[in-house]
Amino acid sequence: MDLEDYRTVFAAGSLVLVLIAAAPTLGLIVPFSSGGERFSEFWVLGSNHMAEDYPFNVRVDESYNVFVGVGNHMGVSSYYLVYVKFRNQTQTLPNATISEPSPLAPLYEFRAFVKDGGTWEARVTFIFSDVSFNGDSVSVNRVIINDEAFAVGAFSRWDSEHNGFYYQLFFELWLYNVASQSFRFHNRFVGIWLNMTRQLLYVEA
Amino acid sequence: VSGPKFSLVLLMSLVLASQFFIFETFAEASKDVAVLALTGAEGVVVSAYQAVLRAEEAGANVSGLLVRLNEAGGFLARSRIAYDLGDFEEAAGLANSSRNIGVEAENAAVELKDSAFFERMQRMWFMMIGSIFGVVLVSLGSFWVWRVFKRRYYRRVLGMKPEVSSDGS
Numbered sequence: 001m002d003l004e005d006y007r008t009v010f011a012a013g014s015l016v017l018v019l020i021a022a023a024p025t026l027g028l029i030v031p032f033s034s035g036g037e038r039f040s041e042f043w044v045l046g047s048n049h050m051a052e053d054y055p056f057n058v059r060v061d062e063s064y065n066v067f068v069g070v071g072n073h074m075g076v077s078s079y080y081l082v083y084v085k086f087r088n089q090t091q092t093l094p095n096a097t098i099s100e101p102s103p104l105a106p107l108y109e110f111r112a113f114v115k116d117g118g119t120w121e122a123r124v125t126f127i128f129s130d131v132s133f134n135g136d137s138v139s140v141n142r143v144i145i146n147d148e149a150f151a152v153g154a155f156s157r158w159d160s161e162h163n164g165f166y167y168q169l170f171f172e173l174w175l176y177n178v179a180s181q182s183f184r185f186h187n188r189f190v191g192i193w194l195n196m197t198r199q200l201l202y203v204e205a
Numbered sequence: 206v207s208g209p210k211f212s213l214v215l216l217m218s219l220v221l222a223s224q225f226f227i228f229e230t231f232a233e234a235s236k237d238v239a240v241l242a243l244t245g246a247e248g249v250v251v252s253a254y255q256a257v258l259r260a261e262e263a264g265a266n267v268s269g270l271l272v273r274l275n276e277a278g279g280f281l282a283r284s285r286i287a288y289d290l291g292d293f294e295e296a297a298g299l300a301n302s303s304r305n306i307g308v309e310a311e312n313a314a315v316e317l318k319d320s321a322f323f324e325r326m327q328r329m330w331f332m333m334i335g336s337i338f339g340v341v342l343v344s345l346g347s348f349w350v351w352r353v354f355k356r357r358y359y360r361r362v363l364g365m366k367p368e369v370s371s372d373g374s
Contacts, residue, residue, distance in 0.1 A: 003355070003358060006354065007351075010347065010350075010351050010354070013347070014343065014344070017343040017347065018340050018343050018344065020339075021336055021339030021342070022336045022339070022340050024332040024335065024336050025332055025333050025336035025337075026336075028329055076261060076262075077254075077257060077258060077261055077267060077271060079254050079274075109282045109285060110282055111250075111275075111278030111279065111281055111282045112275060112278060113254065113257075113271045113274040113275050114271070115267070115271055118271075120275075148290065176251070176254065178258070181251070
């Protein structure tokens with residue numbers, strides 16, 4: 001190895017050391033992308049805070065609990081709106097393919113500000129009252145969600161294939177868009193199926 | 206129907222009708238108040254959220270502010286529900302609570318952003334001075350090491366004795 005070769009090695013080593021010394025300042029000037037996909041998690045859990053024991057066979061005037069939650073991975077603190085909606089089997093669900101929310105009016109809503117990497121969760125207690133059974137149809141006229149009563153008038157026919165009067169309580173996730181200064185459907189929804197059953201009366205023999 | 210009797214009936218009808226109109230007018234007025242309160246609260250909460258985003262961008266820890274914003278959001282959601290259920294007085298009250306928390310949060314966010322910006326600038330200056338110092342130190346150090354190395358290299362080369370190869374040339 002002659003002196004020129006040594007000079008090259010020295011120059012390269014010095015340059016590396018200079019770059020290391022300048023790295024903190026370079027970090028302030030050169031924007032480094034945090035990378036990764038930006039998304040939000042959205043979930044509904046059963047009464048035991050687990051993905052099990054969801055209410056299914058529901059009765060009039062009985063109280064049921066679920067937990068709805070949001071996880072933020074959007075890179076910044078986000079402002080979410082969660083709509084609680086109720087439908088029968090024939091009413092429209094949100095369309096995730098075209099990012100279209102359900103046209104049904106929301107019954108209840110939650111607003112949550114979640115830090116990037118953070119989560120938010122809320123308990124949803126619901127009771128069905130004023131339910132009328134009439135042969136092969138049932139009409140749920142009132143739903144109480146977190147102590148607020150809502151008139152719904154949701155009608156369902158007997159589903160002979162699955163043996164029940166089916167309804168769905170579902171949640172839509174909306175995200176506040178700073179650019180448009182409005183909430184936009186965030187293309188996420190979760191829900192639970194409910195089978196409305198009659199109150200059984202046991203008479204002692 | 207005689208004149209006085211007719212007048213009495215007419216008067217009573219007018220009194221009854223006026224009660225209805227007064228009630229309707231009050232209902233409309235309270236609805237308008239609720240709409241104003243709700244719109245105002247929504248604007249304040251959004252403005253507070255944007256101030257929090259700016260503070261976050263400046264490097265501030267906004268966890269405490271998000272807790273306050275969640276309180277404001279909770280009141281706002283309940284206000285919206287009360288409005289939809291026709292309870293305008295409750296809706297206006299809740300919206301005002303939301304608005305008050307939103308104003309507090311926004312002010313706190315602006316302060317936090319300013320202090321975070323100041324801290325960030327300070328940190329940036331320290332880093333820049335540290336970097337410049339480091340670069341100069343590394344450059345001078347490398348130059349010195351290179352000179353020492355070169356001197357030793359030449360000494361080693363000049364100190365070498367010529368060797369005679371085996372074929373005698």
